[in-house]
Amino acid sequence: MTRIRTRVAIVGAGPAGLLLSHLLAKAGIESVVIDQRTREEIETTIRAGILEQGTVDILESSGASTRVRTVGNRHDGIELRFEGEGHRIDFPSVTGRAVWLYPQHEVLKDLVAVRLAEGQDLRLGVTAERVEDAETDHPRVIAVDADGQLLEIEAEFVVGSDGSRSVVRPAVTESATGGYFREYPFAWFGILCEAPPSSKELIYSNSANGFALISQRNATVQRMYFQCDPEVDPASYSEEQLWHELQVRVPGTTLNQGPIFQRDVLRFRSFVAHELLRGRVALIGDAAHTVPPTGAKGMNLAIADVIVLERALRALLLENDARLIEAFPETALNRIWKAQHFSWWMTSMLHVAPDATDFDRKRQIGELRSVVESEAGKTYLAEAYTGWPLPQAG
Numbered sequence: 512m513t514r515i516r517t518r519v520a521i522v523g524a525g526p527a528g529l530l531l532s533h534l535l536a537k538a539g540i541e542s543v544v545i546d547q548r549t550r551e552e553i554e555t556t557i558r559a560g561i562l563e564q565g566t567v568d569i570l571e572s573s574g575a576s577t578r579v580r581t582v583g584n585r586h587d588g589i590e591l592r593f594e595g596e597g598h599r600i601d602f603p604s605v606t607g608r609a610v611w612l613y614p615q616h617e618v619l620k621d622l623v624a625v626r627l628a629e630g631q632d633l634r635l636g637v638t639a640e641r642v643e644d645a646e647t648d649h650p651r652v653i654a655v656d657a658d659g660q661l662l663e664i665e666a667e668f669v670v671g672s673d674g675s676r677s678v679v680r681p682a683v684t685e686s687a688t689g690g691y692f693r694e695y696p697f698a699w700f701g702i703l704c705e706a707p708p709s710s711k712e713l714i715y716s717n718s719a720n721g722f723a724l725i726s727q728r729n730a731t732v733q734r735m736y737f738q739c740d741p742e743v744d745p746a747s748y749s750e751e752q753l754w755h756e757l758q759v760r761v762p763g764t765t766l767n768q769g770p771i772f773q774r775d776v777l778r779f780r781s782f783v784a785h786e787l788l789r790g791r792v793a794l795i796g797d798a799a800h801t802v803p804p805t806g807a808k809g810m811n812l813a814i815a816d817v818i819v820l821e822r823a824l825r826a827l828l829l830e831n832d833a834r835l836i837e838a839f840p841e842t843a844l845n846r847i848w849k850a851q852h853f854s855w856w857m858t859s860m861l862h863v864a865p866d867a868t869d870f871d872r873k874r875q876i877g878e879l880r881s882v883v884e885s886e887a888g889k890t891y892l893a894e895a896y897t898g899w900p901l902p903q904a905g
């Protein structure tokens with residue numbers, strides 16, 4: 512067994528773990544990050560795409576990404592489409608803020624590059640098995656490397672940023688699944704295709720046939736989703752059928768079609784762990800919570816957790832002041848539950864449940880109208896979508 516010591520042991524090199532190690536290093540706090548995946552896997556997995564303005568600001572101001580505004584695209588609004596008509600929600604006019612379309616794997620490329628350039632101890636292909644001694648001053652991560660060798664990392668603090676199947680979670684909640692949970696009776700069928708964009712901004716479409724999201728990647732590659740049964744086999748659709756399923760869900764607009772080169776099914780879950788902190792172990796990002804993707808909150812919420820936790824770790828490890836770490840769960844949960852509500856609300860307003868009655872459909876249209884025909888409705892959606900203010904750095 513190899514034994515190492517560090518100040519903060521971070522399990523998971525997703526957006527949360529990598530940004531946390533970056534901000535800690537800037538504050539002079541050493542950390543070790545481990546991840547079970549290879550660099551190539553981390554940098555090529557297609558996931559989230561929308562960054563809140565606060566996320567962009569922190570990536571830029573911390574030096575984590577210089578490409579987000581040049582490679583990414585600023586979006587000043589979205590379209591809500593229902594009954595064959597589009598209704599644009601303009602973000603700057605109601606909130607003064609915007610979002611950026613910059614895929615998660617590009618964020619990860621930036622973060623991996625900057626961490627390696629700065630000599631970060633980033634160990635890929637290393638799988639954590641469990642965390643021990645959470646309630647002591649020296650919690651330990653027990654892991655195994657790609658060659659099957661045991662690795663023990665002793666730290667002053669351990670962070671679980673290891674995603675929705677977190678192995679750190681049991682050390683905090685005392686069970687692998689301990690949390691508030693909701694499952695939805697539908698999923699998203701996602702495709703990547705080679706085609707020009709079908710619209711400049713994202714279209715969130717409610718139709719009698721179900722929901723569709725028309726999103727973009729760049730001038731030649733597009734990302735689109737349609738509501739499907741969670742049990743569907745992605746290989747069971749022909750390309751022609753996929754285009755049909757998408758097109759019938761966006762009546763009133765015509766999609767630009769092209770070869771589909773990736774397809775996946777994304778299940779919908781809402782989850783918040785019962786505890787986010789135990790002794791000297793904390794959970795952040797998808798390890799602490801998951802949201803259905805309709806509100807584009809998953810990665811942004813992970814980044815917001817990082818900002819709260821990093822400030823608390825600085826106070827704890829540099830000034831021996833435990834007040835912010837003790838307040839970490841309450842501070843983080845304030846935003847987490849607002850994001851849970853927003854993600855649930857967008858999901859239930861836009862999707863058609865399998866058991867929806869005529870009453871449910873008519874009520875849903877009434878709900879959509881009460882958003883697009885009201886300044887207050889548009890403002891709530893825009894504030895939540897572009898992101899509530901983050902705690903100030905420093």
Ligand SMILES: Cc1cc2nc3c(=O)[nH]c(=O)nc-3n(C[C@H](O)[C@H](O)[C@H](O)COP(=O)(O)OP(=O)(O)OC[C@H]3O[C@@H](n4cnc5c(N)ncnc54)[C@H](O)[C@@H]3O)c2cc1C
Pocket residue numbers: 522523524525526527528545546547548553557558559560561615637638639640672673674675676677678777795796797798804806807808809810813
């Ligand atoms: C398939 C999928 C598609 C998604 N699509 C969207 C979307 O379209 N829009 C949206 O807003 N959000 C989406 N999300 C959500 C968003 O991607 C997440 O909220 C975001 O990745 C959370 O970041 P994180 O750093 O907390 O966790 P993750 O990005 O999940 O990173 C966790 C890391 O921990 C590592 N890890 C896990 N277990 C171990 C272990 N035992 N030992 C070592 N390392 C470990 C993993 O390899 C991974 O690199 C999607 C999520 C998934 C899973």
